[in-house]
Amino acid sequence: MTDAALAIEGLSVRYIGRREPALQDVSLEVAPGEIVGVAGRTGAGKSTLALVGGGFIPRVVRAKVDGRVHIGHVDALAATLPELAGKVGIVFSSPALQLSSSKPTVREELAFGLENLAVPRAEMDARIDSVLARLGIGHLAEREPLALSGGEQQRVAIASILVMGTSLLVLDEPTAQLDPAGTADVAALLGELAADGRAVLVAEHAAEVLRMAGECLVLDAGRVVGVGPPGVALGSSIAGRAGLRPPTLVTLAEAAGLPPAAAFDEERIAAALRRGRPTAPPEPTTTDLSVPTVRRAPVEPIEVRDVVHRYANGVEALRGVSLTVAPGEAVAIVGQNGSGKTTMVKHINGLLRPAAGRVSIGGADIAGRSVDAIAGQVGFVFQNPDDQLFHGRVDAEVGFGPRNLRLPADQVAALVEAALSLAGLVAERQTNPYDLGFSTRKLVALASVLAMEPPILVLDEPTTGQDGPGVERVGSIVDSWQAAGRTVIAITHDMEFAARHFGRVVVMRDGQLVLDGPPGEVFASDQTSLLASTGLVPPPAARIAARLRPFAAPADAAALLRLLAAG
Amino acid sequence: MRSRAVGYFRPGASWLHARNPLTKLLGLLWVLLAAFLLPPWALIGLAVGLVSAAWSAGLLGDLVRSLRIPALLFASILVVNAFFYPGAGERLIPIGPVGLSWDGIWFGVVSAGRIVVVFLAAVLFLFSTLPDDLLEGLVARGVNHRLAFVILSAVQLVPRLQTRAAAILDAQQARGLTVTGSLRTRVRAIVPLVGPIVLGSLIDVRERTFALEARAFGALPRRTAYRTVADPPTDRWLRAGLLFAIVAVFVLAFSGVLPR
Numbered sequence: 001m002t003d004a005a006l007a008i009e010g011l012s013v014r015y016i017g018r019r020e021p022a023l024q025d026v027s028l029e030v031a032p033g034e035i036v037g038v039a040g041r042t043g044a045g046k047s048t049l050a051l052v053g054g055g056f057i058p059r060v061v062r063a064k065v066d067g068r069v070h071i072g073h074v075d076a077l078a079a080t081l082p083e084l085a086g087k088v089g090i091v092f093s094s095p096a097l098q099l100s101s102s103k104p105t106v107r108e109e110l111a112f113g114l115e116n117l118a119v120p121r122a123e124m125d126a127r128i129d130s131v132l133a134r135l136g137i138g139h140l141a142e143r144e145p146l147a148l149s150g151g152e153q154q155r156v157a158i159a160s161i162l163v164m165g166t167s168l169l170v171l172d173e174p175t176a177q178l179d180p181a182g183t184a185d186v187a188a189l190l191g192e193l194a195a196d197g198r199a200v201l202v203a204e205h206a207a208e209v210l211r212m213a214g215e216c217l218v219l220d221a222g223r224v225v226g227v228g229p230p231g232v233a234l235g236s237s238i239a240g241r242a243g244l245r246p247p248t249l250v251t252l253a254e255a256a257g258l259p260p261a262a263a264f265d266e267e268r269i270a271a272a273l274r275r276g277r278p279t280a281p282p283e284p285t286t287t288d289l290s291v292p293t294v295r296r297a298p299v300e301p302i303e304v305r306d307v308v309h310r311y312a313n314g315v316e317a318l319r320g321v322s323l324t325v326a327p328g329e330a331v332a333i334v335g336q337n338g339s340g341k342t343t344m345v346k347h348i349n350g351l352l353r354p355a356a357g358r359v360s361i362g363g364a365d366i367a368g369r370s371v372d373a374i375a376g377q378v379g380f381v382f383q384n385p386d387d388q389l390f391h392g393r394v395d396a397e398v399g400f401g402p403r404n405l406r407l408p409a410d411q412v413a414a415l416v417e418a419a420l421s422l423a424g425l426v427a428e429r430q431t432n433p434y435d436l437g438f439s440t441r442k443l444v445a446l447a448s449v450l451a452m453e454p455p456i457l458v459l460d461e462p463t464t465g466q467d468g469p470g471v472e473r474v475g476s477i478v479d480s481w482q483a484a485g486r487t488v489i490a491i492t493h494d495m496e497f498a499a500r501h502f503g504r505v506v507v508m509r510d511g512q513l514v515l516d517g518p519p520g521e522v523f524a525s526d527q528t529s530l531l532a533s534t535g536l537v538p539p540p541a542a543r544i545a546a547r548l549r550p551f552a553a554p555a556d557a558a559a560l561l562r563l564l565a566a567g
Numbered sequence: 568m569r570s571r572a573v574g575y576f577r578p579g580a581s582w583l584h585a586r587n588p589l590t591k592l593l594g595l596l597w598v599l600l601a602a603f604l605l606p607p608w609a610l611i612g613l614a615v616g617l618v619s620a621a622w623s624a625g626l627l628g629d630l631v632r633s634l635r636i637p638a639l640l641f642a643s644i645l646v647v648n649a650f651f652y653p654g655a656g657e658r659l660i661p662i663g664p665v666g667l668s669w670d671g672i673w674f675g676v677v678s679a680g681r682i683v684v685v686f687l688a689a690v691l692f693l694f695s696t697l698p699d700d701l702l703e704g705l706v707a708r709g710v711n712h713r714l715a716f717v718i719l720s721a722v723q724l725v726p727r728l729q730t731r732a733a734a735i736l737d738a739q740q741a742r743g744l745t746v747t748g749s750l751r752t753r754v755r756a757i758v759p760l761v762g763p764i765v766l767g768s769l770i771d772v773r774e775r776t777f778a779l780e781a782r783a784f785g786a787l788p789r790r791t792a793y794r795t796v797a798d799p800p801t802d803r804w805l806r807a808g809l810l811f812a813i814v815a816v817f818v819l820a821f822s823g824v825l826p827r
Contacts, residue, residue, distance in 0.1 A: 082786045098781060103699065108793055370740075387735045390759055452742065
């Protein structure tokens, strides 16, 4: 037995009813004051490992488990809740769902765990105040948890675990639903917690979080394929082999010949790139996905003019927004949570109606048309796939939209086939959508809208929860949709995704448009301070480029290296 | 946008808000019994009492607005009874074996009236009671905290479902689902709307279970309470009075002393 906060040895996990194990022969240790990151593709076993580390498997989630798992000195595979309570805490990706959602204030939310541990009432306030102060959220104590921003909620969720005295914190994709400022917030917090002596195990896709780890574990199909410092584990030789796309900074550091320890050091990367003359990577091979061409509906311009929107509680979510989108444009809309992005795009298909101003498509005001009547023209993919999936089979679900358009059966079939192959779901056509993971369900929801062959495609955070290859897939869909002359509008928190796949980036802040232009200009160094005022930072390659010389911001590592090679 | 945390609770500092949740729960029970056991004319008194209570607690506006939701139900109870009341004596407008009758109208008005009164009382209870206070009040009375939590979840279920239902309606309409128009269209829209609510709720339950487990809910046989729910002497007297009133309703209803 060691002094590790979490010690896992030879762990194998197989869920009941599954033939393939979710994890095989995994060993790791997390010592106090240490952060261990877990990377891997969707379905590689990251969440399963988090659930074991958090004491949820096999106690809460049934599974067949072999190996040894110790949380502190407690045998986690045999432990009961009272034995584990207060020793380990687990944080999930959806902050709203892990708060008790019945508490009127943050203070009482934190008190909930203390009540369950039968902490005397007289001790509660002191413990709550000390944790809130340590996490820098003392000012939120009397606020309502569900009215907070995503980043604040995730801090509260972490606080609600820490207040119970937890020395081991396990996080399962804690930033999946956060905007860039929220993600940076959580990453910084994990660093502070480790400095404070807590042990942290974090399963993530976001490089901003994984770089905080002392050691990263890379999983592929349930097996550990590599362990090392983030600069090594996330590099091309380990993460690349596990099917992941190495983070941009790591790719640049490798190209510049830097040691792994400097993999996230932007200053050293820039300096090394300035000195050396890195070789240019080959031009990207265009992934040629074929889009459906059954309906061939005309692509028309969108005009949003002086739109104001007020919610029932009086909050003015849009304060005079004007945006014209020409046919065939690809527009990314970025900005912090609550800046009005979703509210604005919901006006394009009539889900929301302006209090003032007008929205027209093809020159005609849409005010008199119902949402379902606009659906053939504007395809809208929501953030949460579970708001729309109801069929028992993926192909039936994907056929729902085209059937609503009352197309003949052979056309519906052709559209379903095209959409399934675009979204990479051909092999899953007979699967029940709810047997698929969240990120695949999101692709099903996307396919179900692509099957309507909308000339205007609106996506609300399409890359949330997707791993590297998943993001690539969504990106290729955007590219091919636009290549077919159709319009794409997407809300995204992923600046690199915006820069790589969209010809135009629109930045929103407090219900207004503050920047609008090609990504090379919006993310260029002279806009950095304006961007920062919206809680955004340019994508990594643009940040490095800004240190080298002021040219148009490149979208990703490959683009930057090509610029440098060209001189 | 109404927040889900507090369910239907409308914050306030009125005498009604200040009552112990159990006192209000007992009051709700009394109104329910009185509305169904006492003769119809008592409904007028109950309705007047509830409306004045809402007015003095500053909740009248909210209460009136809340009546929009079940208005269709009340109307249908009235109409169905007015036309289809069995064994009706004289038919004002005979339509085959059924027809509009005075007996039917009277029965319809009384049935709808009873439900309106109970609905008003229930809504007033939800508006003036913080769900968490109800939970602590029940636990303080010896109710098992798991059971109390189930009751609390039930109280909060409807507003949660409303939020979700609105999102689902949006998502399906955006895929071209028509939800207005002919009866056939509306019936066809049921599965795409209800399906995600049911399936989504199952996922929701799993995640909520995770959330509670992560916070050691139910780890120990006993728990402490952060909130202290006020229980002033007034409330104890009120509860004694309400218990007496409940007994009185039974006595009056079954002794036959009241005119029907």
